[in-house]
Amino acid sequence: MSDHTDSPSGTTATAERAALPMAAFDDPHLQPYAKNPRRAEAIVGFFLLAGLAGFAAYGGLYWVGGQTQWEGVFMGLGLFCFGFGLSAWGKYLLPQGPFEEQRHHLGSTDPEVEAMAAAIGDRGKMVFRRRGFLGTLLGAGAGVMGIVLAFPLLRSLGPQPKKSLAVTDWRTGSYLVDITGRRIHQADLEVGGSLTVFPEGSVGAAVDQTMLLRVDTVPIVTMPGREGWGPAGYLAFSKLCTHAGCPVGLYEEELQNLLCPCHQSLFHVRTGANPIFGPAPRPLPQLPLHIDSGGFLRAQAAYDQPVGPGFWER
């Protein structure tokens, strides 16, 4: 019926109406689910009222300045009670049913399925019949377009990695400084002490962070070939875990281990921060140290390998 002025005659309308499901008011399906509707009504009323009170309390509290926990209590309870009342109204006071609905068959008839397939397939063949060259051009164009569109979407985002993952700011002769930029003197750390250090001029740089430990008072050789790297018991290792790059921040002095708090890789300091436990696959790179004539700690050289987690070009 698009317009009610030319609606069908009364009898047709009645017949149409009669075809729709009908029920008498005392049909048991229309009765509330609750055994005692009056009681259910009282309960619903109580919860709706509690909701209202919660909302009002929150509003009042907000007005006088607010308080996080009470805001949570008032508005949380308000919303919950309000919702509980509404749900209970739906469950206990509205027609109990059960009602049913027939499922329609989701699929179409076979000819309809074939018709759609033919519309796609046959018409599609018409498009490309004896036009194979054009089809190739279309495909090639779409492909190239897809590739070049990835340039701005991906390549424009950031710089190429180049050497940024492999090199640090540590140079031959770099002074070791702490987070405030103060140079480290050999008298600064007691045996058992540890400190996060950076090369002077790069304080706070993620890739340069280095763990300075004093494990003894005499020179330490962690492994053959590293003679003279640990003057006066000082050892320095990259603080970037070789597993997932977290700062290896926990120094267990008694066991002479460095522990990464993220995934519990354990590195033994005395043997060159060799991973003795956990997922780390490589030792922490060691920074060769020396103590200059003024007693300040300096790097003999840069790290001899990339620091941090593994990557393809490493």
Next chain:
Amino acid sequence: MALSLRRGRPRDGAGADGARPKQDPVVAGVRWLDDRLGVAKGGRVLLDKIFPDHWSFLLGEIALYSFVVLIATGIFLSLYYVPSAAETIYHGAYAPLRGSRVSQAFLSTVNLSFGVRSGLVIRQMHHWAADVFVGSIAVHMCRVFFTGAFRKPRELNWMIGVTLLTLALANGFIGYSLPDDLVSGTGLRIMFSIVLSIPVVGTYLATFIFGGNFPGNGDILPRLFIVHVLLLPLILLGLISAHLGLLVHQKHTQFPGHGRTEKNVVGSPMYPTFIAKTTGFLFMIAGVLWGLGGLAQINPIWQFGQYEPYKISYAVQPDWYMGWLDGALRIMPPIEFTGWGHTIPFVVFIPAVLFPGLCFTLFYAWPFIEAKVTNDTAQHHLLDRPRDRPKRTSIGAAALAFFFTLFAASSTDVLANFFRISLNEVLWFFRFAVLVVPVATGVFTYYLCKEMTGTPGVGRRKRAVIITRSATGEYESIPTDPRPGDGRSELEPTPVPVHIELDGEPETVGAAPAGIRRIPRRR
């Protein structure tokens, strides 16, 4: 259903003779819309739409409504949050932080927590809602899996659901990264290393996304922000609409039972019953989340402090839904391939890239794998009881046990500390447990299902009996009445009545259902 709206008989032939009685405003409204949009028939069918009642069908609704809460609270937060790594000095309300160098992102998050009225409640509510969102999706997915609701014709909706889970995980992680606090920065650091671990393209992807080697040039926060508040929510919204649209089109599944067949749906009509119940449920969920937001502290970033790449804290754990990946990263043995001038860090690549990729591929493929194995091409609208499908149920239980073990493995350090045992032993325990626990759970579940199907009446509440002994020593057992709620016999399902004859009954009917004459419930 028009219980309270229609008065009197249908207006037989009222349109023809012109002497039309005063028109009902509802009829007028529907007619106005119908003349323009033709909505009357389809709209009425929608109002009559049947939703089956079962508690497990509420799990998906929890997900839907926590998403509603996420959108609402997220809009609030976006009015205050500043996605910028630019440094500034904190001078705000939280005394311990005063004078420290913080980023705009961190500063604005602390300020919206302490300087904006109700800000902290809503921020914590947002975080709780995200945790509940992912959790309810996971539990909803379990319901769909264990009851076989993913079978034909609902494979597409299952796949949309798996996509929703993936995106929910991703957006949860990204949102967690936005405040730029110590814990979230550590999460980003690990994510950088994960991207880095991908062979060939990893280094390029990582430096493109972060704008250089970690922590990058400061671009990452605004990028994550726009992904978090626009891109992913838009996709989620579209997919949720498709998820619900398919649900309406294909109609809901139902458990077998009285009067329920493959050909019908039995339950409550959309209007008014389902609407009332489900809207109430929305408010209840919002209420719980609001209560959590006010009472249960979550992610107190002012205690962690501003992220600095060289700082770290003990017991660093991600939000719960990332725990399985963190656990996988922890227990993976240290394998790294080096050769031909290249390195493949399998120790990260396998647990954090290949493994989740494989999991989600399996999730997507499951309906097709099962149909292939069972040779099942039929349409299914009636749900399975898990025990009746021991193989599927045991596979699902094994998978859950696997994920739970990985999740537990993400707390190796906390467990070792709590039980005062060596971290080494805890790690080795989990390396074995992750293989043993799923197999044991699967086998146990399989035999449990077999046992349950073989035992009549299992799981049903037994009726109490009164046993008496006579003077001669004879025993007699007399069953008692069923408990309230037990054996409540249902009426035959009936189509939703469009017209309800309200003639000959008191005018109070529409307003007060209590006025309706009660009909004794059939037993």
